[in-house]
Amino acid sequence: MRLTTKGRYAVTAMLDLTIHCDDKPVSLAEISQRQSISLSYLEQLFSKLRQSELVTSVRGPGGGYHLGRASENIFIAEIIDAVNESVDTTNCQGKGDCQGGEICLTHSLWDQLSHEIHNFLNAISLADLVARRDVKSIAQRQVEQLLILNESPQAGAC
Amino acid sequence: MRLTTKGRYAVTAMLDLTIHCDDKPVSLAEISQRQSISLSYLEQLFSKLRQSELVTSVRGPGGGYHLGRASENIFIAEIIDAVNESVDTTNCQGKGDCQGGEICLTHSLWDQLSHEIHNFLNAISLADLVARRDVKSIAQRQVEQLLILNESPQAGAC
């Protein structure tokens, strides 16, 4: 099982994308500022997200990214899969050749756990996360902090 | 979340210990052979398992390890904890200071997942695993393979 900052960053960035505007594309620079993730690293992650068609890109000035489909239909497990982090906890990637070609003693345990985690993450969509109270208030705080920092009196709402 | 070979080896070794004899202590050399885990590495793992009182040791010839308590009362989550692998999936170890002292957008998601995984692994005891059909047959195979390899006609049963 690999579930590290890479997968967490990807989910966080996708959630940020979901929250901020459905009309204009969101640039990576914005996400980078709001979520404190390095721009170069985001580029790497979004390259994979685009290949998996979880986002679509708009190039040129005013460009950025859109969600590939409705937020109700994008599930957390997909995002983590897209950035190459497997949620699999077995040693043999589920193949069952863990001990010199044979199955190992604890294979079925890890196989079961993998399914458990996958089911959990595949039952939660981006829309579900946006609806959460804590997510709403944190997103609000992040926008306010940026307004103060930038001192640019932009229209706060999308 | 860290769930790698270290944790898997620890659980596998503990399960092997549970399966093979409750009377005589089981030596690491035996476990090493049956489970294809390097002896030196097992020593490292058992040092931690002993500190957590999940096993007790008997030194000298004929020595080895016993389970620290009944297999019904040793849960998988404890074993993984003992070898220093945290099942926590948050970036801040649950503290909530993920984004420059503040909570990050996806904190509650990872927090919830961590609890989910912990609950799953904490509901399964070594005794539960031993009772599984697949574990029984794999253990049987492992013993038979060793008997052939060693060609030493030891009493197969404990």
Added chain:
DNA sequence: ACTTACTTGACTAAAATAGTCGGGTATTGG
């Protein structure tokens, strides 16, 4: 044109993993 912002690929520092190695020390069977 010029700028913005996506696109790609190569490169790298730091950390963690998965071990090895070499010395111990306790115990016991002969």
Added chain:
DNA sequence: CCAATACCCGACTATTTTAGTCAAGTAAGT
């Protein structure tokens, strides 16, 4: 007693992965 067994312990190391950086593009809007 003494040699063999097997636990005990700490230092060391190769490999892999993570978490990025950097540079050189390409496409598109103003």
